[in-house]
């Protein structure tokens with residue numbers, strides 16, 4: 244039976260972490276929110292699941308696997324990883340994968356909060372001044388710190404720096420690929436600067452991009468473009484060198 248991915252339509256969003264894992268696994272799935280079949284529009288089903296599941300999820304994405312309903316990106320990837328060989332087989336390795344994914348979730352939230360520092364309920368234009376103040380700290384301190392961390396993990400992998408964990412691809416590799424994609428889109432200047440000193444992260448990104456199923460997915464209509472509705476957004480003024488944005 245095909246998995247159901249429940250997520251907002253029209254953006255990559257956090258649903259993209261799940262799509263990349265499903266695509267790499269070659270798993271059949273229905274992107275429910277994107278279904279447009281007249282009366283039973285996909286988002287009606289998505290909202291019904293959010294509100295009606297026996298054990299509800301707080302937010303999207305949500306994965307339905309038969310009887311099981313799983314929320315939180317990291318928990319969904321742990322579930323899929325175990326079923327499709329995208330997590331290390333031993334318990335310690337599985338916990339390490341989760342640790343890396345949760346660190347990527349922290350980076351995702353911090354990247355989002357650059358353009359929405361005051362609250363998700365306000366438009367960007369209502370918090371632009373605060374965003375301008377927040378952006379330099381993200382670009383100069385947090386982004387380089389996160390990327391240097393993943394560089395260190397790759398460098399210290401006893402099996403070599405091709406993947407974050409062991410000698411084969413696991414789901415955090417796919418998620419790190421997505422973060423590099425987003426960072427390059429949203430903060431081209433800052434990402435170029437930070438990635439200059441993280442060659443292993445750059446190489447991992449290129450390696451994931453070349454994987455046949457990922458390459459096919461990226462060319463498919465299922466891969467939506469980046470946009471200013473998404474978790475990572477490109478506002479040129481937020482990617483300016485700090486000295487121009489600080490008072």
Ligand SMILES: N[C@@H](CCC(=O)N[C@@H](CS)C(=O)NCC(=O)O)C(=O)O
Pocket residue numbers: 256257258301302303304314315316317348474
């Ligand atoms: N920690 C959660 C974050 C989920 C999340 O923030 N989802 C957003 C869309 S990307 C959402 O639906 N937010 C609604 C809300 O938080 O009320 C995860 O990783 O799944």
